[in-house]
Amino acid sequence: MSRPLRLIWLQSGGCGGCTLSLLGAQGPDLYTALKGAGVEILWHPSLSEASGAEARDLLAAAARGDEPFDILCLEGSVINGPAGTGRFHLAAGTGQPMRDMVAALAQRAAHVIAVGSCAAFGGITAGGGNHVEATGLAYDGTTAGGLLGAGFIAQGGLPVINIAGCPIHPGWFVDTILQLAAGDLTRADLDEWERPLAYTAQLVHHGCARNEYYEFKASAEDLGDLGCMMENLGCIGTQARADCNIRAWNGSGSCLDGGYPCINCTAPAFEEPGHAFVETPKISGIPIGLPTDMPKAWFVALASLSKAATPKRLKENAAKPRASVLPRDKRKGGA
Amino acid sequence: MSGAKNDRRLILGPFNRVEGDLEVRIDLVDGAVGEARVTSPLYRGFEAMLVGKLASDALTYAPRICGICSVSQSVAAARALGGVRASGHARRSTPPNGTHSINLVHAVENIADHLTHFYLFFMPDFARATYAAEPWYSAAAERFVAMKGTASAQMLPARAGLMAMLGVLAGKWPHTLSIQPFGSTRAISAAEKARLRLMLVGFRAFLETTLYAAPLEAIAGLATRDVLYAYGEQSQGDFARFLRLSQGLGLARLGRTAIRHLSFGAYASADGPLFPRGVFHAETASASPLPLAAIAEDVSHAWYKGEGGVPSQAAPAPDMAGEDAYSWCKAPRLDGHVAEVGALSRQLVAGHPLLRDMVARDGAGVEARVVARMVELALVVLAMEQWLAAIDPEAPFRDTAPIASSGEGMGLTEAARGSLGHWLRLEDGRIRHYQIIAPTTWNFSPRDARGTPGPLEQALVGAPLRSGESEPVSVQHIVRSFDPCMVCTVH
Numbered sequence: 001m002s003r004p005l006r007l008i009w010l011q012s013g014g015c016g017g018c019t020l021s022l023l024g025a026q027g028p029d030l031y032t033a034l035k036g037a038g039v040e041i042l043w044h045p046s047l048s049e050a051s052g053a054e055a056r057d058l059l060a061a062a063a064r065g066d067e068p069f070d071i072l073c074l075e076g077s078v079i080n081g082p083a084g085t086g087r088f089h090l091a092a093g094t095g096q097p098m099r100d101m102v103a104a105l106a107q108r109a110a111h112v113i114a115v116g117s118c119a120a121f122g123g124i125t126a127g128g129g130n131h132v133e134a135t136g137l138a139y140d141g142t143t144a145g146g147l148l149g150a151g152f153i154a155q156g157g158l159p160v161i162n163i164a165g166c167p168i169h170p171g172w173f174v175d176t177i178l179q180l181a182a183g184d185l186t187r188a189d190l191d192e193w194e195r196p197l198a199y200t201a202q203l204v205h206h207g208c209a210r211n212e213y214y215e216f217k218a219s220a221e222d223l224g225d226l227g228c229m230m231e232n233l234g235c236i237g238t239q240a241r242a243d244c245n246i247r248a249w250n251g252s253g254s255c256l257d258g259g260y261p262c263i264n265c266t267a268p269a270f271e272e273p274g275h276a277f278v279e280t281p282k283i284s285g286i287p288i289g290l291p292t293d294m295p296k297a298w299f300v301a302l303a304s305l306s307k308a309a310t311p312k313r314l315k316e317n318a319a320k321p322r323a324s325v326l327p328r329d330k331r332k333g334g335a
Numbered sequence: 336m337s338g339a340k341n342d343r344r345l346i347l348g349p350f351n352r353v354e355g356d357l358e359v360r361i362d363l364v365d366g367a368v369g370e371a372r373v374t375s376p377l378y379r380g381f382e383a384m385l386v387g388k389l390a391s392d393a394l395t396y397a398p399r400i401c402g403i404c405s406v407s408q409s410v411a412a413a414r415a416l417g418g419v420r421a422s423g424h425a426r427r428s429t430p431p432n433g434t435h436s437i438n439l440v441h442a443v444e445n446i447a448d449h450l451t452h453f454y455l456f457f458m459p460d461f462a463r464a465t466y467a468a469e470p471w472y473s474a475a476a477e478r479f480v481a482m483k484g485t486a487s488a489q490m491l492p493a494r495a496g497l498m499a500m501l502g503v504l505a506g507k508w509p510h511t512l513s514i515q516p517f518g519s520t521r522a523i524s525a526a527e528k529a530r531l532r533l534m535l536v537g538f539r540a541f542l543e544t545t546l547y548a549a550p551l552e553a554i555a556g557l558a559t560r561d562v563l564y565a566y567g568e569q570s571q572g573d574f575a576r577f578l579r580l581s582q583g584l585g586l587a588r589l590g591r592t593a594i595r596h597l598s599f600g601a602y603a604s605a606d607g608p609l610f611p612r613g614v615f616h617a618e619t620a621s622a623s624p625l626p627l628a629a630i631a632e633d634v635s636h637a638w639y640k641g642e643g644g645v646p647s648q649a650a651p652a653p654d655m656a657g658e659d660a661y662s663w664c665k666a667p668r669l670d671g672h673v674a675e676v677g678a679l680s681r682q683l684v685a686g687h688p689l690l691r692d693m694v695a696r697d698g699a700g701v702e703a704r705v706v707a708r709m710v711e712l713a714l715v716v717l718a719m720e721q722w723l724a725a726i727d728p729e730a731p732f733r734d735t736a737p738i739a740s741s742g743e744g745m746g747l748t749e750a751a752r753g754s755l756g757h758w759l760r761l762e763d764g765r766i767r768h769y770q771i772i773a774p775t776t777w778n779f780s781p782r783d784a785r786g787t788p789g790p791l792e793q794a795l796v797g798a799p800l801r802s803g804e805s806e807p808v809s810v811q812h813i814v815r816s817f818d819p820c821m822v823c824t825v826h
Contacts (some may be wrong), residue, residue: 013379015356015822017402017509024498031482045351049459049481052347052806082394088378092358124399167509203624208641220737224520241604250502258506258513259520277395321522
């Protein structure tokens with residue numbers, strides 16, 4: 001077997017939550033998965049033995065091309081402020097903007113991965129007016145560009161791979177790295193935002209346990225209610241691209257399962273929805289964000305029809321945190 | 336070795352195996368640290384980001400301040416929002432199920448952090464080359480070396496198994512939205528309660544076979560340093576391995592502070608918090624009430640404009656012009672005094688006999704900080720069993736009445752690494768003021784206007800250089816003993 005793929009991970013304007021989420025990888029654990037994929041972590045700020053001068057020397061050698069490596073991961077936004085100087089994040093021990101180290105290493109890497117929505121698009125760190133001038137590696141929100149420029153192609157032939165999410169699901173990263181290591185991740189495996197289709201070919205809506213409520217427009221009124229959260233609580237799982245209700249979080253969960261809406265955290269600019277995250281904006285009582293690919297007139301017609309046909313069970317249960325009416329087999333007598 | 340040829344300045348960074356980016360500058364004098372300056376190099380500006388946003392959006396933004404203290408940030412934000420009182424609004428309280436559920440979610444995060452700190456951040460330093468000649472080196476390196484040690488292969492699945500409790504209780508971790516001002520959005524069924532109990536049993540088994548090799552009750556009940564050391568001599572657990580290494584290297588007397596210890600109080604219940612709020616004074620070995628109004632932030636050595644002040648009012652803007660400034664971390668002070676926070680501080684305030692004994696004998700140093708985390712981990716798992724048992728699947732988990740739209744709120748809690756506070760003001764449903772003081776803001780604060788160094792800066796003074804070292808491993812131990820979270824620190 002050839003030498004392992006060597007990975008360098010850097011962090012900038014983020015919370016570290018993608019790494020912490022990744023450490024929750026199960027079946028197998030993260031280190032076993034990386035070993036199995038033939039990937040060696042050359043340096044990771046939270047996990048590596050090497051610190052201080054050892055780490056600084058290693059990163060400098062990698063940037064010069066003297067320390068071969070294959071994969072660069074960035075977690076957290078690229079920080080350009082204040083006033084374009086990058087001084088809101090001077091990389092520890094160097095006095096230089098972290099942005100510059102990221103850019104230098106990206107030129108040397110065969111593959112560049114943006115881990116999380118901050119590194120992909122700017123993310124939460126770009127919220128609230130973006131005082132810190134945060135961008136992603138290849139996007140500034142929905143605009144192509146970012147740190148590396150719109151046309152950036154890494155040495156391995158792929159653009160920046162955007163494993164977007166806030167945070168990422170550990171499986172999204174592990175799947176991507178397995179495919180990369182096997183040498184069979186191609187442009188066709190990425191979507192229009194260069195996110196791996198392995199998880200963005202799905203909508204969050206797929207597999208949502210609230211689907212029956214959605215079908216009959218039986219809506220939750222408060223966070224924690226059982227009903228569909230699209231009508232009142234800001235849920236955009238019918239548009240959001242991710243497999244959160246197919247690939248469980250922490251063994252069994254998802255945002256929807258936790259009693260709160262999908263906020264489309266895998267999408268660029270999710271951090272500024274233009275309304276409260278947990279409230280659905282409406283025009284004349286109709287939610288303005290309709291399910292992906294659905295013509296408005298049809299949605300309105302179907303919604304009014306299905307609302308009229310809502311079974312009593314769903315109507316009763318939708319606005320409650322636990323079901324009061326349960327499905328029942330009619331062949332069994334009694335109430 | 337001594338003399339001027341050994342005197343030099345070292346810039347240590349990137350200081351990894353902490354959460355976030357950190358730089359430490361030390362001046363070596365006669366082969367030991369003479370002075371230290373701690374720099375938090377990343378500014379993201381969450382406080383400014385939140386101003387103008389709708390009140391409920393704080394619950395989406397706050398957890399994303401930090402991926403390792405995410406739930407703590409949610410708890411503080413939810414308490415601050417829920418603490419806003421307006422005339423005409425009925426006073427509300429979280430139903431017991433909500434309190435238990437949020438305690439469980441918060442506890443899972445906090446103990447997972449203690450575990451992550453011990454195995455992934457702290458212990459790998461014993462595998463550093465500087466120790467290669469020590470008789471214990473090869474065994475310690477085999478067990479704890481970063482990413483390849485045998486311990487991580489056991490610890491990571493145990494941690495993931497524990498986090499599975501959050502798949503049930505909170506939808507996901509990190510960054511849940513299940514924690515609301517008056518309860519949790521996730522009602523737990525009787526079957527789910529049983530499943531959670533099984534997860535906790537599994538985690539307890541890991542602790543009792545691998546980490547402690549002793550029953551949790553025995554660890555929680557350790558009452559003196561001598562009994563602790565006796566456990567360390569006999570046990571095959573990883574905690575006992577640490578104790579033997581620590582005794583051999585004298586870590587009890589390394590990295591000591593002689594300052595106040597704070598706790599905001601952790602894990603609510605009808606009878607008051609599991610770990611109380613207060614201030615611990617080592618000189619009298621006693622705790623006193625915490626005067627919250629005496630908390631203020633100094634920015635004389637931080638990259639901000641203006642004066643700082645009390646967090647309910649002051650909101651200094653970033654500015655790198657100040658000549659004396661060297662960090663994005665502000666310097667919180669209690670009545671003008673430096674204070675340490677964290678598991679050790681919590682247990683000192685709570686009066687845990689072991690930690691009080693250790694600090695009385697050797698001071699608040701590296702060993703006591705690590706031991707406090709390990710003892711607290713046992714205490715919290717025992718409390719989790721009680722909280723879970725107390726959940727009534729038929730009763731409500733949340734009071735859904737809306738929060739007040741104008742007024743001031745304060746949300747205080749304890750993250751794994753210490754006291755966390757949010758202070759906010761709402762006007763007509765929008766956030767007009769938001770300030771955060773995080774645990775590591777206290778511990779890694781820069782100097783204040785009086786020139787008094789922050790807790791870590793004090794703890795580093797005197798840290799020795801081993802022969803042949805260019806960067807002292809003692810500094811690594813001291814810095815990581817605080818379990819810093821740099822992304823929270825500046826936010």
